[in-house]
Amino acid sequence: MLDRVTEISDAAGTRWLSDTELAAWMPFSAMLMALITALDTQLRRDAKLSLFGYFVLAGLSEAPERTLPMSQVAVLANGSLSRVSHAVSALERQGWVTRHPAPSGRRSTLATLTEAGYAKVVASAPGHVETVRRLVIDPLTKQQFGQLGRISEKILTELTPGGECARE
Amino acid sequence: MLDRVTEISDAAGTRWLSDTELAAWMPFSAMLMALITALDTQLRRDAKLSLFGYFVLAGLSEAPERTLPMSQVAVLANGSLSRVSHAVSALERQGWVTRHPAPSGRRSTLATLTEAGYAKVVASAPGHVETVRRLVIDPLTKQQFGQLGRISEKILTELTPGGECARE
Numbered sequence: 001m002l003d004r005v006t007e008i009s010d011a012a013g014t015r016w017l018s019d020t021e022l023a024a025w026m027p028f029s030a031m032l033m034a035l036i037t038a039l040d041t042q043l044r045r046d047a048k049l050s051l052f053g054y055f056v057l058a059g060l061s062e063a064p065e066r067t068l069p070m071s072q073v074a075v076l077a078n079g080s081l082s083r084v085s086h087a088v089s090a091l092e093r094q095g096w097v098t099r100h101p102a103p104s105g106r107r108s109t110l111a112t113l114t115e116a117g118y119a120k121v122v123a124s125a126p127g128h129v130e131t132v133r134r135l136v137i138d139p140l141t142k143q144q145f146g147q148l149g150r151i152s153e154k155i156l157t158e159l160t161p162g163g164e165c166a167r168e
Numbered sequence: 169m170l171d172r173v174t175e176i177s178d179a180a181g182t183r184w185l186s187d188t189e190l191a192a193w194m195p196f197s198a199m200l201m202a203l204i205t206a207l208d209t210q211l212r213r214d215a216k217l218s219l220f221g222y223f224v225l226a227g228l229s230e231a232p233e234r235t236l237p238m239s240q241v242a243v244l245a246n247g248s249l250s251r252v253s254h255a256v257s258a259l260e261r262q263g264w265v266t267r268h269p270a271p272s273g274r275r276s277t278l279a280t281l282t283e284a285g286y287a288k289v290v291a292s293a294p295g296h297v298e299t300v301r302r303l304v305i306d307p308l309t310k311q312q313f314g315q316l317g318r319i320s321e322k323i324l325t326e327l328t329p330g331g332e333c334a335r336e
Contacts (some may be wrong), residue, residue, distance in 0.1 A: 012294060014293075014294040014297060014298065015297070015298065015301055016297060017297065017300075017301070017305075020310075020314075021305060021313065023317055024313045024314055024316055024317025024318075024320075025300065025304070025305075025317070026317075027317050027320040027321045027324055028304070028316055028317060028320040029223075029300075030320070030324060031320035031321075031323050031324050031327070032200060032203065032204060033204075033219075033220075033223065034324065034327040035200065035323065035327060036200060036201075036204060038327055051201075052201075055197075055201065125182075126180060126182040129182060129183070129184060129185065130182065130183065132185075132193065132197075133183055133185070134326065135323065135326050135327060136193070136196070136323055137185075137189060137193075138326075139322045139323055139325065139326050140319060140322055140323070142188075144315070144318075144319050144322070145189065145192050146188075146192055147312070147315050147319065148192055148196055148316070148319050149191055149192025149193070149194075149195050149196060150192075150312075151308060151312050151315065151316050152192075152195040152196040152198070152199035153195045153199075154307045154308055154312070155199050155203065155303065155304055155307055155308070156195055156198060156199050156202065157307065158302065158303050158306075158307050159199070159202040159203060159206055159303060
């Protein structure tokens with residue numbers, strides 16, 4: 001439905017994509033969906049872990065004392081707080097994460113990676129990294145992978161944690 | 169967990185990412201998750217439709233007689249056949265899609281977009297297109313968006329429908 005209207009803006013003011021824009025958007029959107037699915041599939045199959053769960057565990061493994069406020073966990077997994085809360089509950093049931101009130105008395109909840117959770121990340125990382133390399137890095141030239149990083153940074157500035165734009 | 173080991177390959181043979189590779193991978197992976205979430209959030213909020221469901225409806229709207237075999241629907245939504253089947257069931261309950269056996273006698277199932285489904289895509293497209301433009305196209309130069317399209321095509325060649333690589 002993006003390519004039925006070729007003029008840039010119709011009566012309702014919608015700025016439809018031009019043919020040139022579609023030629024970039026179609027492969028990009030297909031790649032987005034396919035890559036997320038492929039990374040998720042590998043982790044579920046080999047590590048019984050979702051991509052979202054992996055991002056949470058890996059992020060905590062890098063944090064000071066392997067601990068972050070839940071609001072920061074939402075940022076690193078780029079999900080809404082309610083969605084992250086649900087995902088962290090699942091990780092907690094597996095014994096990989098614990099949640100506890102912040103000791104400062106501030107009304108926030110902290111998430112901490114357990115030893116078992118750390119072992120889980122260490123065991124899951126090699127398969128994930130190999131998949132990333134095979135699907136994303138190996139097919140590109142070094143120059144292209146660098147371009148992809150810079151392009152991603154520019155798109156990220158439009159996106160706020162929680163997945164919606166600050167302007168909305 | 170991708171940046172703890174800086175050597176290219178460790179004793180177990182894992183080809184960890186170099187600092188340069190990490191500098192591209194980290195924003196790219198964050199952008200992937202955040203963009204999917206943002207596109208999904210806009211569609212759920214404004215059109216009561218998931219991003220996955222939108223891709224299915226939009227793909228059918230472009231097909232001859234607005235009909236595709238379910239195996240092709242899986243390709244366009246880049247999901248596994250079982251996941252797509254589940255998603256199409258939800259679209260069927262809304263009255264937007266019907267499923268029926270292929271008339272040729274081949275043992276395949278076809279999915280057809282209904283008139284209500286077509287109207288749903290037409291009504292949902294402008295908000296989706298505006299979000300795509302605002303979050304992805306406007307922040308980039310034309311050259312960068314073109315690079316992104318070509319990079320995506322190269323990554324797509326490594327990805328097969330169903331979300332996993334043919335080599336596995």
